Amino acid sequence: MVAAHVGIMPLKSSTFPSLPCVPRLRFTKRRPFAIAAMSDDPIGEWILSEGKATKITRISPVGGGCINxxxxxxxxxGSFFVKTNRGIGPSMFEGEALGxxxxxxxxxxxxPKPFKVGSLPTGGSYIIxxxxxxxxxxxxxxVLGRKLAEMHTAGKTEKGFGFDVDNTIGSTPQINTWTSDWIEFYGEHRLGYQLKLAVDQYGDSTIYQKGQRLVKNMAPLFDNIVIEPCLLHGDLWSGNISSDKNGEPVILDPACYYGHNEAEFGMSWCAGFGGSFYTGYFEVMPKQPGFEKRRDLYLLYHYLNHYNLFGSSYRSSAMSIIDDYLRMLNV
Structure with missing residues (x-):
C-alpha cells in the first residue's frame, strides 16, 4: 500500500487517512509475540531488560506517518525501531509481527526482526x-527478484491459503481465513471482500455486480498450472522495498499471507519492477502458463482497495480490469 518513503524506515501506509474501521483479528492459541506486561514505560523496560541494553542514549523521531x-x-x-499507535490495540501490530x-x-x-508487541499504559499499542x-x-x-522467489520457495505451509491471523492492507482489514482452494480464497477473501466494501461504502452496485461475475467465472484463468501456498509479503510496493548498507534487499511493512506466488506482483504498478527483477525471480520460480493473463487479476485487488480507501480516482482502473476480463472470458 502506497506510503511516503521518508526518514530511515518508512511507516505502514503512511499516507493513509485515519479510517474508522479497525480490524478484528483472530489469533491461534499459540502466540509467539506475547503481549507485554503493563508498566509506565513498557518500551524502555523491554529494551533495558530483554533488549540487553543498560542505557538508552537517544530517542529520535522517524517522520512520515499519520497512522503510527x-x-x-x-x-x-544497538538501535531499535519502535512504532506506536495511541488509538489501536496490539492486535494490528501482532499481525505485522507474525508476518x-x-x-x-x-x-x-x-x-526487520520483530521483538515485542504490547499495550501502552495510556491506551494504544507498540511494536519493537x-x-x-x-x-x-x-x-x-x-537480486531482489531472486531473494523474493527464494522466500516464496522456502515459505510453505500445509494449512492451505490464508494466515494464522487477519491483518490489514493499508487501513483495510484483510481476511485470512484458511481455505484449501486458491480460487475460492482469492474470490471470497480478496476480490469479494473489496467489492462488498465498495457497495457498502459507495453504493456502487455496478462494480459489485460486474466484479462478482468475474469472481464466478475466473477459474479458466488458472487452467493447467500448479498453485502452492507460498508466504507472500502481500504489500510489495516501492515504499516497502529498500536495501541495507551492504546493498542487500530489505522488505518491510508486510500484509503477509500464504497465497499464489503471482499475487505478490499485485502492487507492481507502483513498485517499479523492471525486466531484471522478473528475470531474477523466474530463474528461481519459473513462470507458469498464462501468467500474463492473470497479472491484472492480481492488480485488481489493490486497485479496489485504493478505491475503497481513497475514493473514485481509482475506480476507473478497477472497472477497466473487470470489463477486460469479462470480455476475455465472454461472460
Missing part, C-alpha cells in the same frame, strides 16, 4: 523491531 508514530531508540546495545517473523524465519530476504540502517538506493532489482 515511529521512533529510533539508540542504546549501548515479519514468518518472513524472517525463511532465512532468505532480509526483513530490529533497526536496519538503509543504504543509499533500493539495490539490485535482479
Amino acid at each position: 508514530v515511529a521512533r529510533r531508540y539508540d542504546t549501548d546495545a 515479519l517473523g514468518a518472513m524472517y524465519e525463511t532465512g532468505t530476504i532480509r526483513v 523491531m530490529e533497526f536496519i540502517e538503509f543504504g543509499p538506493s533500493r539495490g539490485s532489482q535482479s
Whole structure:
C-alpha cells in the first residue's frame, strides 16, 4: 500500500487517512509475540531488560506517518525501531509481527526482526523491531527478484491459503481465513471482500455486480498450472522495498499471507519492477502458463482497495480490469 518513503524506515501506509474501521483479528492459541506486561514505560523496560541494553542514549523521531508514530531508540546495545499507535490495540501490530517473523524465519530476504508487541499504559499499542540502517538506493532489482522467489520457495505451509491471523492492507482489514482452494480464497477473501466494501461504502452496485461475475467465472484463468501456498509479503510496493548498507534487499511493512506466488506482483504498478527483477525471480520460480493473463487479476485487488480507501480516482482502473476480463472470458 502506497506510503511516503521518508526518514530511515518508512511507516505502514503512511499516507493513509485515519479510517474508522479497525480490524478484528483472530489469533491461534499459540502466540509467539506475547503481549507485554503493563508498566509506565513498557518500551524502555523491554529494551533495558530483554533488549540487553543498560542505557538508552537517544530517542529520535522517524517522520512520515499519520497512522503510527515511529521512533529510533539508540542504546549501548544497538538501535531499535519502535512504532506506536495511541488509538489501536496490539492486535494490528501482532499481525505485522507474525508476518515479519514468518518472513524472517525463511532465512532468505532480509526483513526487520520483530521483538515485542504490547499495550501502552495510556491506551494504544507498540511494536519493537530490529533497526536496519538503509543504504543509499533500493539495490539490485535482479537480486531482489531472486531473494523474493527464494522466500516464496522456502515459505510453505500445509494449512492451505490464508494466515494464522487477519491483518490489514493499508487501513483495510484483510481476511485470512484458511481455505484449501486458491480460487475460492482469492474470490471470497480478496476480490469479494473489496467489492462488498465498495457497495457498502459507495453504493456502487455496478462494480459489485460486474466484479462478482468475474469472481464466478475466473477459474479458466488458472487452467493447467500448479498453485502452492507460498508466504507472500502481500504489500510489495516501492515504499516497502529498500536495501541495507551492504546493498542487500530489505522488505518491510508486510500484509503477509500464504497465497499464489503471482499475487505478490499485485502492487507492481507502483513498485517499479523492471525486466531484471522478473528475470531474477523466474530463474528461481519459473513462470507458469498464462501468467500474463492473470497479472491484472492480481492488480485488481489493490486497485479496489485504493478505491475503497481513497475514493473514485481509482475506480476507473478497477472497472477497466473487470470489463477486460469479462470480455476475455465472454461472460
